[in-house]
Amino acid sequence: MKSPSRNGKIVEVDDLKMYFPVTRGLLRHKVADVKAVDGVSFHIKRGETLGLVGESGSGKTTVGRCIMRLYQPTSGHIIFEGQDISQLSEHQMRPLRSRMSLIFQDPYGSLDPRQSAGSIVGEPLKVFHLANSRQEYRERVEELFRIVGLDPSMMDRVPHEFSGGQRQRIGVARALASNASLLICDEPISALDVSIQAQIINLLEELQERLKRLTYLFIAHDLSVVRHISDRIAVMYLGRIVEVTDRKTLYENPLHPYTKSLLSAVPVADPFLEEKRKRIILKGEIPSPLTPPSGCNFHPRCPMAISKCKKEVPPLRDTGGGHEVSCIRV
Amino acid sequence: MQRTDMTETPLHASEFRRIMKVLFSRGVVVFGIVVILALFVTAIFAPWIAPYDPYKLDLNQTLVQPCKEHLLGTDALGRDTLSRIIFGTRTSLMVGVVAVCIAASVGMTMGLIAGYFGRWVHAIIMRFIDALMAFPVILLALVIAVLLGGGLRNVMIALGIGLLPAYARLMCGQVLSVKENDYFLAGRAMGAGNLRIMFRHVVPNCFPPLIVLITMMMGLTILAEAGLSFLGIGIEPPGAAWGAMVNDGYQYLLTHPILSFAPGFAIMLVVFSFNMVGDGLRDALDPRLRGVL
Amino acid sequence: MPVLLEVKNLKTYFKVYHGLVKAVDDISYHIKKKEIVGLVGESGCGKSVSQLSVLQLIPTPPGEIVAGQIIFEGQDLLQFEANGDEMRSIRGGGIAMVFQEPMTSLNPVLTIGRQLTEGLELHLGMDVNEARNRAIELLSMVGIPDADKRIDDYPHQFSGGMRQRVMIAMALSCNPKIIIADEPTTALDVTTQAQLLELMTDLVSRFNASLVIVTHNLGVIARYAQRLYVMYAGRIVESGTAKEIFGNPRHPYTIALLNCVPRLDEEEGRKLVPIEGMPPNLLNMPITCAFKPRCPYHIERCGQDPWPDLKLIEGQHYVRCYVET
Numbered sequence: 001m002k003s004p005s006r007n008g009k010i011v012e013v014d015d016l017k018m019y020f021p022v023t024r025g026l027l028r029h030k031v032a033d034v035k036a037v038d039g040v041s042f043h044i045k046r047g048e049t050l051g052l053v054g055e056s057g058s059g060k061t062t063v064g065r066c067i068m069r070l071y072q073p074t075s076g077h078i079i080f081e082g083q084d085i086s087q088l089s090e091h092q093m094r095p096l097r098s099r100m101s102l103i104f105q106d107p108y109g110s111l112d113p114r115q116s117a118g119s120i121v122g123e124p125l126k127v128f129h130l131a132n133s134r135q136e137y138r139e140r141v142e143e144l145f146r147i148v149g150l151d152p153s154m155m156d157r158v159p160h161e162f163s164g165g166q167r168q169r170i171g172v173a174r175a176l177a178s179n180a181s182l183l184i185c186d187e188p189i190s191a192l193d194v195s196i197q198a199q200i201i202n203l204l205e206e207l208q209e210r211l212k213r214l215t216y217l218f219i220a221h222d223l224s225v226v227r228h229i230s231d232r233i234a235v236m237y238l239g240r241i242v243e244v245t246d247r248k249t250l251y252e253n254p255l256h257p258y259t260k261s262l263l264s265a266v267p268v269a270d271p272f273l274e275e276k277r278k279r280i281i282l283k284g285e286i287p288s289p290l291t292p293p294s295g296c297n298f299h300p301r302c303p304m305a306i307s308k309c310k311k312e313v314p315p316l317r318d319t320g321g322g323h324e325v326s327c328i329r330v
Numbered sequence: 331m332q333r334t335d336m337t338e339t340p341l342h343a344s345e346f347r348r349i350m351k352v353l354f355s356r357g358v359v360v361f362g363i364v365v366i367l368a369l370f371v372t373a374i375f376a377p378w379i380a381p382y383d384p385y386k387l388d389l390n391q392t393l394v395q396p397c398k399e400h401l402l403g404t405d406a407l408g409r410d411t412l413s414r415i416i417f418g419t420r421t422s423l424m425v426g427v428v429a430v431c432i433a434a435s436v437g438m439t440m441g442l443i444a445g446y447f448g449r450w451v452h453a454i455i456m457r458f459i460d461a462l463m464a465f466p467v468i469l470l471a472l473v474i475a476v477l478l479g480g481g482l483r484n485v486m487i488a489l490g491i492g493l494l495p496a497y498a499r500l501m502c503g504q505v506l507s508v509k510e511n512d513y514f515l516a517g518r519a520m521g522a523g524n525l526r527i528m529f530r531h532v533v534p535n536c537f538p539p540l541i542v543l544i545t546m547m548m549g550l551t552i553l554a555e556a557g558l559s560f561l562g563i564g565i566e567p568p569g570a571a572w573g574a575m576v577n578d579g580y581q582y583l584l585t586h587p588i589l590s591f592a593p594g595f596a597i598m599l600v601v602f603s604f605n606m607v608g609d610g611l612r613d614a615l616d617p618r619l620r621g622v623l
Numbered sequence: 624m625p626v627l628l629e630v631k632n633l634k635t636y637f638k639v640y641h642g643l644v645k646a647v648d649d650i651s652y653h654i655k656k657k658e659i660v661g662l663v664g665e666s667g668c669g670k671s672v673s674q675l676s677v678l679q680l681i682p683t684p685p686g687e688i689v690a691g692q693i694i695f696e697g698q699d700l701l702q703f704e705a706n707g708d709e710m711r712s713i714r715g716g717g718i719a720m721v722f723q724e725p726m727t728s729l730n731p732v733l734t735i736g737r738q739l740t741e742g743l744e745l746h747l748g749m750d751v752n753e754a755r756n757r758a759i760e761l762l763s764m765v766g767i768p769d770a771d772k773r774i775d776d777y778p779h780q781f782s783g784g785m786r787q788r789v790m791i792a793m794a795l796s797c798n799p800k801i802i803i804a805d806e807p808t809t810a811l812d813v814t815t816q817a818q819l820l821e822l823m824t825d826l827v828s829r830f831n832a833s834l835v836i837v838t839h840n841l842g843v844i845a846r847y848a849q850r851l852y853v854m855y856a857g858r859i860v861e862s863g864t865a866k867e868i869f870g871n872p873r874h875p876y877t878i879a880l881l882n883c884v885p886r887l888d889e890e891e892g893r894k895l896v897p898i899e900g901m902p903p904n905l906l907n908m909p910i911t912c913a914f915k916p917r918c919p920y921h922i923e924r925c926g927q928d929p930w931p932d933l934k935l936i937e938g939q940h941y942v943r944c945y946v947e948t
Binding site: 055056163165193194195196197198199201202221222223224225227228229247248251261262263264265266267268269270271272273274279281282285286 | 665666782784785812813814815816817818821839840841842843844845846847865866869870879880881883884885886887888889891893894895896897898901902
Binding site for chain 2: 068097101109110111114
């Protein structure tokens with residue numbers, strides 16, 4: 001439906017909806033929908049890092065998995081490298097899978113405990129027939145180990161014998177193996193020790209510098225990490241994007257009341273600054289995506305809400321310079 | 331320190347050697363292996379080991395208590411108990427191994443397919459398994475044996491089908507839980523085919539509890555075969571099988587307990603040995619215990 | 624303000640198959656009345672064990688408090704039997720604890736009300752009605768809407784944040800003098816985290832209690848704590864007021880910790896400086912400084928002499944390091 005590869009955008013998501021049916025009874029009839037993603041549109045430029053930030057239940061992981069086509073979206077379009085992949089069959093998807101990879105949160109659950117580290121990293125090479133000989137395969141795996149800062153002599157060990165940080169490096173090496181151009185990092189550091197997190201962040205940054213045109217969709221709940229690594233940031237709340245902007249503007253001039261409260265909720269390791277910061281403490285909790293509020297779904301918790309907010313779904317509109325926000329009050 | 335042991339442990343030159351080392355590091359496991367090997371040897375060389383012909387009747391020597399000539403005495407028809415136990419090893423082991431193989435291979439395949447593909451495939455296969463499960467194993471085996479006719483071969487098939495639901499259920503549950511892991515998703519995300527994901531990632535991670543089930547079922551099968559023989563379906567007299575011997579000896583339990591106890595002890599020994607070996611195997615094959623054991 | 628709790632030279636060791644784990648190795652600290660104190664460190668540095676030791680909740684064996692004094696209101700808690708009456712009354716009424724896992728800290732088969740009133744009846748000798756009324760009061764105090772109805776709900780009917788509120792209500796129920804919050808918000812979302820910390824700090828000041836926040840998050844400490852202790856490998860490596868430490872961090876570990884986490888207000892293009900190597904394995908530790916293998920400043924002496932003593936920098940600021948950073 002769209003012309004291929006415009007404006008160097010590697011991914012374009014247009015009005016993506018992902019509803020998970022809730023079924024009951026023997027015949028599995030549908031009783032309701034969990035609206036995990038409810039009309040999300042954004043794009044990622046080639047070579048940039050887009051941060052997708054939101055709390056649990058905001059649908060950020062689902063967006064990532066829809067792009068990977070691990071889910072069949074309910075509606076909307078996902079254009080990857082100029083091709084609409086939202087309705088492709090698993091068979092049609094397969095060749096495209098070498099160009100996008102996923103990095104997981106849990107460095108323990110994402111590696112098969114019965115495979116050696118080498119065969120985990122080398123698996124995409126086998127799946128996509130990227131090595132012509134045993135020799136080439138081995139060399140390539142060794143190279144991947146070195147790229148992510150692991151000693152190739154550890155290839156024959158199983159994941160259990162590695163530390164959390166090293167396992168996450170194995171996960172990164174696997175994601176790079178098929179020469180993917182898009183890496184979807186789903187909370188890649190939140191399960192790691194504080195002192196190890198920086199190693200993985202730096203690794204991801206170095207890789208992007210070295211392998212030009214590597215694009216990240218960095219999904220996380222920690223705003224300070226997302227701000228550190230991303231060029232642009234999209235903030236999600238209850239299945240919708242409420243604000244998209246570059247990282248500088250996000251911190252200096254956030255517009256959406258949810259973004260503001262999210263920013264103020266993150267403490268900064270500086271007691272002098274903390275004394276002066278204004279704290280916006282949100283009321284209540286994130287509602288269930290099974291029964292989202294009407295209109296702007298943030299209105300029950302919003303300090304700025306007016307009666308109109310209950311009725312209208314605010315569109316994501318550009319306020320200038322690519323700063324998009326979905327709020328009628330700004 | 332932790333950091334150094336990461337790099338200094340020598341590479342596992344041979345994974346097989348490590349598994350063997352773990353397996354043989356525990357006394358009971360070694361005992362189990364020795365017993366099982368001994369039983370197989372006994373089964374193969376039964377005619378040479380047995381002191382008497384197990385089928386030969388000697389009506390002058392019925393119900394002899396254990397003595398020098400008959401170490402475990404003789405039964406009501408004057409057959410030497412020890413020789414019958416030795417020959418019974420053949421039947422019992424064969425029934426156990428073959429029936430469990432049938433049950434495990436068919437059951438696990440069904441469970442794998444049901445769990446992996448989910449949805450309606452799961453519904454159809456598991457409803458069938460539920461239907462099978464609704465009948466007691468013995469009853470089910472009995473019906474099948476009646477339909478197919480008696481004899482050792484059909485007993486093994488009948489028991490195989492009767493025991494299959496347990497494997498299918500367990501396998502299906504295992505597959506479902508393995509599917510929850512991110513490495514399953516990782517396989518899908520990299521575009522690996524179903525067969526690859528199934529056999530590289532799912533099956534190996536489903537195995538540990540199944541190994542235990544297989545070894546435990548070995549004993550159960552031998553007992554079930556005994557039940558079937560007792561009901562007149564199964565090993566036809568004068569064939570020697572442990573289960574049948576326990577049942578035959580049962581009439582003389584008060585006067586000649588050895589007639590039931592000796593084959594009963596043999597069954598117990600086999601069940602125990604298989605369980606121990608299963609336990610040991612599960613530990614030895616678990617990569618998470620590498621370095622710990 | 625008077626000192627409420629003073630821990631002197633506490634050592635808690637675990638005897639395991641492979642040797643001795645010195646989870647807490649000779650730490651001393653104090654908490655004043657109405658003070659909010661932070662205890663910072665990575666997982667496995669002994670910060671939780673040190674707090675469990677105060678309440679004698681260490682699983683024994685393998686754990687054992689081998690030395691030290693824990694002086695609370697003039698009494699040495701270590702003189703009391705771990706499961707004796709004195710210790711039990713301290714755990715309820717003197718020092719209460721809020722744990723990290725709101726999912727597993729509540730008994731799933733009892734109603735919220737039952738779990739709350741149990742302590743009230745036991746420690747404060749209230750009758751059934753009094754206890755119930757107090758429980759409702761506590762629940763509304765921690766921000767649970769419709770507390771009079773929700774008191775009869777079971778834990779699974781509450782969200783994670785709500786359960787943690789219940790845990791706070793339970794901790795407050797017997798008017799403790801100190802509340803120890805062990806990673807109280809780690810499993811929760813940022814906005815919920817902020818809500819709960821705000822609630823906790825507000826409540827302790829209303830109850831005239833002190834709060835100990837055990838966490839790995841330096842931001843939380845900077846925002847709420849007046850004083851903090853930085854722990855590494857079972858030892859306190861730096862202590863002082865928040866402003867002293869954040870304004871002038873002196874221990875290489877504290878400096879490294881501050882440099883390795885992204886900050887919301889950082890300049891664009893800032894590079895994180897990761898801490899090399901891995902967190903130490905507390906098993907059979909050498910007597911020398913455990914941070915030395917990861918320390919960019921280490922000198923020859925660090926690998927030869929035993930851990931240095933805490934040395935005064937200024938005010939309340941102490942640091943345990945041979946190197947002048």
